[in-house]
Amino acid sequence: MTSFVLPHELHGDGAHKVFAVHGWFADRSAYAPVLPDLDRTAFQYALVDLRGYGAARDADGEFTTAEAAGDLVALADRLGWERFSVVGHSMGGAIGQRLLVRAPHRLRRLVGVSPVPASGLALPPDQLELFADAAHKPENRRAILDVTTGGRRPAAWLDRMVARSLEVSDPKAFRAWLDSWAGEDFHGRAEGATAPALAVTGALDPALSAALMRETWLRWYPRAELYELTAAGHYAMDETPLELIAVVEDFLRDDGESGPV
Numbered sequence: 001m002t003s004f005v006l007p008h009e010l011h012g013d014g015a016h017k018v019f020a021v022h023g024w025f026a027d028r029s030a031y032a033p034v035l036p037d038l039d040r041t042a043f044q045y046a047l048v049d050l051r052g053y054g055a056a057r058d059a060d061g062e063f064t065t066a067e068a069a070g071d072l073v074a075l076a077d078r079l080g081w082e083r084f085s086v087v088g089h090s091m092g093g094a095i096g097q098r099l100l101v102r103a104p105h106r107l108r109r110l111v112g113v114s115p116v117p118a119s120g121l122a123l124p125p126d127q128l129e130l131f132a133d134a135a136h137k138p139e140n141r142r143a144i145l146d147v148t149t150g151g152r153r154p155a156a157w158l159d160r161m162v163a164r165s166l167e168v169s170d171p172k173a174f175r176a177w178l179d180s181w182a183g184e185d186f187h188g189r190a191e192g193a194t195a196p197a198l199a200v201t202g203a204l205d206p207a208l209s210a211a212l213m214r215e216t217w218l219r220w221y222p223r224a225e226l227y228e229l230t231a232a233g234h235y236a237m238d239e240t241p242l243e244l245i246a247v248v249e250d251f252l253r254d255d256g257e258s259g260p261v
Helices: 028-037 065-079 091-102 125-133 138-148 155-168 171-183 210-215 241-253
Strands: 008-011 016-021 043-048 084-089 107-113 197-202 224-229
Touching: 008 028, 016 065, 016 091, 016 241, 028 043, 028 241, 043 065, 065 091, 065 171, 084 091, 091 107, 091 171, 107 241, 125 138, 125 171, 138 155, 197 210, 197 241, 210 224, 224 241
Parallel strands: 016 043, 016 084, 084 107, 107 197, 197 224
Antiparallel strands: 008 043
């Protein structure tokens, strides 16, 4: 039986290999706004579709961050990547932290863009209902998008983001992923990991904020850094793409490794 392979696309041919992992609302197209301006000489990016999304929309699975970390390691093996970095948005940031446990010797650098902490995200009952019902209610997805971007984004953008989210995600998988990224706490296993780890937050995001990262990310990881994008909310790839690229790629370049890996 053929093992599952995460659908992916490669951009660039640089020696520094980087996985770009999307969040709860989107597939790999979440990174479309930044693609034209990436440094393709220094880096090679692999944009992936997690199980239940995009080209993997119909894939079976447990739909957990731990399973996704295993899928990334398997894809790295298939690509011949012995060492790699990870950029993960939101839920994808939690998946990146799973790799601090799963494959610490292979992880060069970790970037979380509005990352869910490894402790999960405790949601009050009303918010949990809002998030859970977003699996089948477009209006809930729109409300979440609006709140997490500070209520400042155009209606047309909110509508477009909802439409894309519905198109690229399987409702059952979408609901199952919530239980993993919000409900699972593995920070005790990740705490103390020595890989350099950058958390990038948006000042307009009331939930996955710089304050939360100071209480979690910066306390757990001895080589952690924090950068706050003052004009972004939860979706920095759409809201401030050029500033995000500059911050992320400057951090990735600063690892001191050289030669093919």
